[in-house]
Amino acid sequence: MWSRLTASLVLILAFVTSEQAYANCGDKGLWLQVLGSGGPENDDKRASSGYLLWDEGKARVLIDLGSGSFFRFEQTGASINDLYAILLSHLHVDHANDLPALIKAAYFSGRERDLSIYGPSGNHLMPATTDYIERLFGKLGAYPYLSSYLDGSDDFRLIPQNIDIKRHTVQEISQADDIKLLAVSVHHGPIPALAWRVGLKDKTVVFSGDMNNDYDTLEKLAQKADLLVAHNAVPESVRGAGRRLHMPPSSIGKIAAKAKVKHLLLSHRMKRTLGKESQTLKEVRHSYSGPVEFADDLQCVAL
Numbered sequence: 001m002w003s004r005l006t007a008s009l010v011l012i013l014a015f016v017t018s019e020q021a022y023a024n025c026g027d028k029g030l031w032l033q034v035l036g037s038g039g040p041e042n043d044d045k046r047a048s049s050g051y052l053l054w055d056e057g058k059a060r061v062l063i064d065l066g067s068g069s070f071f072r073f074e075q076t077g078a079s080i081n082d083l084y085a086i087l088l089s090h091l092h093v094d095h096a097n098d099l100p101a102l103i104k105a106a107y108f109s110g111r112e113r114d115l116s117i118y119g120p121s122g123n124h125l126m127p128a129t130t131d132y133i134e135r136l137f138g139k140l141g142a143y144p145y146l147s148s149y150l151d152g153s154d155d156f157r158l159i160p161q162n163i164d165i166k167r168h169t170v171q172e173i174s175q176a177d178d179i180k181l182l183a184v185s186v187h188h189g190p191i192p193a194l195a196w197r198v199g200l201k202d203k204t205v206v207f208s209g210d211m212n213n214d215y216d217t218l219e220k221l222a223q224k225a226d227l228l229v230a231h232n233a234v235p236e237s238v239r240g241a242g243r244r245l246h247m248p249p250s251s252i253g254k255i256a257a258k259a260k261v262k263h264l265l266l267s268h269r270m271k272r273t274l275g276k277e278s279q280t281l282k283e284v285r286h287s288y289s290g291p292v293e294f295a296d297d298l299q300c301v302a303l
Contacts, residue, residue, distance in 0.1 A: 023075050025300035027057035030203050032227055032265070032303060035065075035072035037295040039233055039270040040094035047072050047297050048094035049268055051207065051229065053200055058082040060179060061198050062102075063207050064089055070098035070105075072297055080109040084179050088119030089209030090193040091126050100136055100143055103158065114157045118173055118181065120192035121162040128192075133160040165192040168215050184221045186211035189245045197221050203303040205229065206261070210268065213247045213255065222259035226303055229295070230256070231268035235276055236283050242272075249283035257287040264288060267295035 025031040031054040038046025048066025052059045052073070059078035065086070080102065088096055099117075106115075119129030127135060137146045137158065148154035163171060165185040173181040180199035187193070188210045195218050196207045206222040208230045222228050233246040247255075256264045266280065273280060277294055284292055293301070 023298055024077060025054050030055055030200055030303040032205055032229070032301045033076060034265075034267060034295045034297060034299045034301075035076070036067075036069040037267045037269055037297050037299070038068075038094075039268055040067070040092070041271055044269075044271050044274065046269065048097070049089075049231075050098070051267075052076060052078060053198055053205060054078075055178075055200055060084045060177075060200065061087065061181075063087045063196060063198070064095045064209070065098040065102060066092075066094040067097045070101040073102065075298060080106045081111045081113075083115060084177060085116045085118060085174065085181065087181065087183075087196045087198075087207075088117065088129060088194075089196065089207065090120055090188060090191055091129070091132055092191065092210070095210070096132075100146075103137065103146060103149060104143075106149075106156075110155075112155050114159050116159045116161060116174070118161050118163055118183070120165045120185075120194050123165075123190070123192055125190055126192050128162045130160045130162050133158060163194055165194070168217050170197075170217075170221050182221065184217045185215060186217055187214035188212065189241075191245075195221050197225065200303070203227075205303065206259075208247075208252075208255075210245060211247060212243065212245055213251050219255050219258045222255065222261055225259065225261045227263045227265060227301060228256055228259070228261040229265045229267055232266040232273050232280060232294075233268045233270050235273055236279065238272070249280040250286060253284035253287035256284070256290065262290060263301070264290060264292045265295050265301060266292065269294065 033052045035050030036047030038044045047068030049064045050069025051063040053061040122128035182197040206225040230252045234242045
């Protein structure tokens with residue numbers, strides 16, 4: 001009986017340890033934490049795209065919040081009150097789906113400062129970020145009971161802002177509180193999309209989002225970044241729709257090398273790239289010789 005009980009406890013502890021191994025990045029220093037390292041699949045055992053930037057134990061900038069990432073946000077112990085801004089690379093489900101859950105949770109957080117949400121302007125396939133937020137939380141939206149966060153009658157307001165996807169030059173978006181935000185339009189097939197650069201004190205992190213590099217803009221945004229988070233959604237051999245939407249490993253390596261980034265983190269790891277890490281790394285290494293890691297949910301990377 002005791003041996004079976006002991007075995008059960010070991011299994012429970014092993015599960016908890018594996019789930020929470022990365023949950024706390026620590027109270028000191030600057031960190032990038034991966035909330036979701038997967039894509040839109042339902043059997044990759046990963047949350048969809050989401051990232052947090054931490055400064056001295058406080059979560060300051062949230063980049064994307066795809067399906068499952070809000071639960072990961074909770075696991076990290078992050079406070080909604082500490083967020084300076086939310087950055088959206090684009091509005092696909094696996095990058096923005098958990099936003100309503102975060103806003104609802106803010107009701108219980110006691111936040112009193114307005115919260116900016118930056119994302120791409122729209123086109124015939126996708127609404128602009130301002131329209132997207134209105135469609136979610138406006139009085140005629142999907143969640144009209146949360147419209148007080150738009151009309152100024154609650155403790156804080158959501159301030160959505162569009163970033164022009166027609167401009168293929170780096171745009172400075174905001175600068176305050178030791179945080180500097182820059183963005184550039186990237187090519188994600190027909191979907192309006194952005195790459196983001198966040199300066200936090202003396203460190204910079206760049207997020208490629210989903211893109212195929214047809215605009216050749218990420219290299220400009222990523223110049224000498226301390227960390228480039230690049231999405232590894234397709235293998236080198238991909239053709240067709242996958243290649244029109246995403247960059248292969250060889251492109252990631254070339255961008256990282258030309259931009260002279262100090263560290264490369266490969267995320268958005270879908271089933272077609274999982275298990276192919278050695279092949280992916282080989283393609284990246286044709287151009288880039290710096291440190292390379294493959295992202296997992298809740299992983300912390302020191303800056």
